[in-house]
Amino acid sequence: MSGDLSGDLSGDLTRAPSAAVVAEAALPEATALWRRLIATPSPSTDAEACTALAHQLVDLLRAGPAREVRLAEVAGHGPVVCATFEGTSQDGPEYVFYQHYDVVQTDPADWTHEPHAAVEADGYLYGPGACDDKADVAARIAVLHQAWAASALTSPPTCTIHLVLDGAEEVGSPGLGTALDQLLPGARPEGVLWESYLRETGGGAVVGLGSRGALELELTREEARKPIHPSYAAIVEDPVADLLRVVAPLLGPYPAALLDRLQQQPVTPDRTALAQSGIQLPWDEVGKSRAGHTQAQIDQLTSDFIYTPRITLASMPETAQVRTSIPSSASLSLRVGIVPGLDVDEVQDALTTLIHETDPRVHVRRVRAIPPAYTDPASSFVDHVREAWVAVRSSCVLYPLMTGAGPGHVFTERYGCPVASPSGTLEPGGGIHVADERGSLELFAEHVRFTAELLERLHGASPADR
Template sequence: MRDPRIDAARERSIHEWQEFCRFPSVAGDLDAINAAADWLEQKLRALSDRIERIEIPEYGPVVVAYFPGISTTTLMLYNHYDVQPAGELDRWESGPFDSQIRDGAMYARGACDDKADVTSRLRALELFIEDHPEGLPYSIIYLADPCEEIGSPGLETVLRENSERLSSDAVLWESYLREDDGRPAVGFGCRGGMEISLSLNILASNQHPSYSQILRSAPLELMRAITSLVDEDGLILVPGFTESALRPDAAAKARTQELSLPGDAISLPGISPLQNFSEEELKERFIFTPSMSLSGFDLDPSVRQSIPASGSARVRFGLVPGMDPHACFDSVKSFLSTTAPDIDVELIRTMQPAFSPVDTPFAVSVLEAAANTFEAKPVIYDVMTGSGPGAFFLEHLGAPLISPTGTLRPEGNMHGYNEHGYLEDYLTHIQFTFDLLNNLEAHEFANND
């Protein structure tokens, strides 16, 4: 049941979400990032008298608010306030930063990833503070990252250099999504990532296609090199690449069968978007199988009826806990140096995977709160399918991290055009965070010494 104060402040809560979505805070755009940080700091000052901005050079401030409690036990709320680029504006039905409301949904870049978290948690904190006039039962740190969408460069330094005052016992990560059938999903830890560039220069200049029967083709050789990294089932073939990957036990495999696979919300009529495996295998692969995808393929745009002199591609790998991205890069580079020696291989970025167990007292509280708020048994993702800087928090703060259900649904087009979240889901998101804060108190999180 929703707290009546949430419905009473419905318009105000939705307006704050809408207002924050209007900042075009694309990662790396310092003017927009700083403007969004100013707005967030102003909102936090109404709730906390201890706010700080820890600057990441070239990327903007990490905004931190402290809410001291009666005990020293601390919960961190991790959010990020940067967003992905909008892409081609004419593919949006309304401006990506107009945050237009239509058909019961908010349409904006970053509406659910991650601005719904940023503002819904502010409202839940306000209610929790209101209910504890004598002091919070445990401490809370609210942290907002300015550059998560580009791998959080500099955040590890912030955590390492400020680990004493940012020390936490648990981290409530940015939110996950609901299943297609409406059940809440709860993710533990997170995948890592590695993106590499492959480039090949063969000719001094583009050549006429009449030479195609005797000249090498840079694009075709790049494509062959990329496809050589995986087998016909999509499993990575590079020797040593998956050697240290987390292997699920029987209980973890059983939990994968509770989740639902993407369906009608992302499909075209008559075409299945899923790979051709059994549903059981697809579900297990979804959580525990390292992955590879093509994130870009570039040719000289002037090439039409010619043989390109060169080409480049970007390849992204999804890593599971246990895998080290730098060791994975060395494996790929070594493999290609033998199979495609003319291709130059460079590392673009990495993200270390993070593992958090599913059976901690914190996990029990998150799952109970989700079941209560959403009135359905939560689906457990032993490894969150998205990547993020969670490993930094584990390494420097020692805190397990859990990503709960928020506003996003599969059809919400996260990172895509016409990204959106439903208003009713947003209000439920506020209720869930409030329920969790209370559930932690009921389970004596404050005494978790």
Template sequence: MYLRSVLFSLCLVIAVPASAQKVETADVAQVKEILKRSVGFRTVEGQGQVPAYAAYLASVLKEGGFADSEITITPMGETATLVARWPGTGNAKPIVLLGHMDVVAAKAEDWERDPFTAVEENGYVFGRGAEDNKYDVSMMVATLAQMRRDGFKPERTLILALTGDEETEMATTRALAQQLKGAEMVLNGDGGGGLLGPDGQPVFYGLQGGEKTYADFEIAFTSPGGHSSAPTGDNAIQHLAAALQRVGAYDFPPRSNELTRASLMAASEQVGGEMGAAMARFAKDPADTAAADLISTRPEFIGQVRTTCVATMVDAGHAPNALPQRATANVNCRIFPGVSVESVKAKLTELVADKEAQITVLGDPTGSDASPLRPDVMAAVTKAVHARYPDVAVVPSMSAGATDSYHFRAAGVSSYGVSSLFIRAEDSFAHGLNERVPVAGIGPSLEHWRSLLRDLAQ
């Protein structure tokens, strides 16, 4: 989840009455059991357990009243997707509830507990995927089953779309994004969420409305090589070093969108001082390059105002007493929404300024624009959050990395990270050791999703 990657406190408070129907103790117990069983499926790449996990989640939905014909599990290699449709009573475009079933690998010998056996201890459920993303997957599945069982009638069709390789290739994501590109919007349980302070009190809630494009570029040079005792002017390592120096010295031009302007303006008062003033100036005038440059001196803020490219890996030479025959570097770019991968490659080519360089885009990066801050979404999310924590700040945010929303935005579907999880920074171990989530949050998380669906599906 990417909320914790942007921990500076932005602040956008919208006054909306807070109300939500309280869940029953039995509901909480059921969801906790779903979460624990979910952790038990070893849905790591290559293990082939995603289809089995999808079948289990489908069984939960069927117990809630979903028909077999409304649920589709589609194998894709060793993984799969799950799509469940709850037909609405009206003709408006559907809402997609998005999440992913796969998890990153975990070495059991490094954990204090078996990462694929859920353990409830000291008020937490421990296990790989407990936070990323099986917590909100469990909440969404349980909410849909319970609301259908209770007789709720959505006007909009609700579509649960669970992917199977978000942590790796996102091939299932791309497939579902194309299949569901006619949707009105996406509510993603793998983005956004709430931050608690060390004392357990709420700090803010982040609503993810955009993501930067992740792209890796390889810069490669080749040379004839030879004996190191007879150096020549053609040295692949020296060519590469000079090229990386030029890339590292370049600042991409400042960029902004509705999302970052709102975020920076909200943050300016809390940050204060010269930096806060620069944030406010840039939010009002995106042409203020001096303000953008000052903001860019802080690593936690630079990603909000421009594309960034940085060398992350190098590989060169083959022997300590030989001239290098090849030298390569990986340059990782986080590209501002609306900026094309091709234009960044062109800029890198210009900066490298060496006709012998080979610059290659690795993988298949896809760009996407930020989603508009829809008033109905902002109001519904704020209402759901304030039902738990009245008056807590609801913050629009742009992630530096990518979730499944990335491909839906690229397909033209506005997508919003609206995770129901509130967690302390010191308890957030997604992708790390001893991953866990607080049990006390389960009831409020169910209320969060019920409130969102009641408000947005009508």
């Protein structure tokens, strides 16, 4: 992976190679690794497959210039891999590059192309993880390898980079915190480069800060009887109907009845700053037309898109019993968005109270929970990330909060550092989490260049910058 850069270097060999040199040398290797990763199945639900890929990544990293490569097992899931690329300065800053190598399982029958053949068509590479998140794994490994491989001829980066590869992000990253405590016990990172965030319609580069949290609750309602013929509907209780009556008033933005029960409140959006930010709503992707919306309505939609926590259905009681009878029990799942300012436990307690006020017979169980993570947009690390994109695209829009959930809180809670997620290969309509997931070869090359540009800026960061 660490190629010979001697033919590409010129000028003063006491300095680190330029971002352009590193990116040009890294791109062929990054693309080849991207294809190999897509060709290697690693669904989150298959711990054995994820473990096999993790060990392949360990072998790859140990063959390169990383000082140390470690692996932490996570029971029932893929391991967490960590490789440290050591900087030359004793007081140089540390940063984390976070990616994940697990993917969402999809039905091969739904794919237009064979999923793991890494088919290239119309400028895209198709396959599970093509944009989420094997593109980042490949791009960042190749850039780090090339940047440190040049150390025999030039000065390697002064900063230290800890490359963290998660094997269970798509299922909430269980065990990630414990793995970090084991793998990086003395680390003091000043920023985390998160996995790639989306692009705006038209390919515009963005940087998303922090992350939303997520809470999934299972609601169950049971009757002490057997399933019964629908003709008895007039005289028996229907658990399905009862559940739907309970959840219907909760769906959508948090209802006032829920917000009134919370001691903490969601972060207050700066509507003026959002209106001036240049954030583009994904009109085409969500099937909405901009026509007919006033500017005030667009501003409200933008604010809702970034900040407003919502409750949606994660599952419905769709069973053979429901179709042919009035069942004796029913269950469904709610997906609850959590934004900074809200506590997961408090939201769950308030929702449970609200549900029991409507129907005390409903049992509420937590399936999984991911707290939110907040990042200060004024941090120097965020400035470096944004400046790196400006060097590549001439512009970059800052999203004050990622609209997706993720385990960013694991890093903010441990290290108190900012988390920034830059654009990668994911375009609106690019098929993330569904069949025919695809990543643009052109945007992949851009992400390689961005990563090299960011590394150049982190290399030059002084204590005053920090």
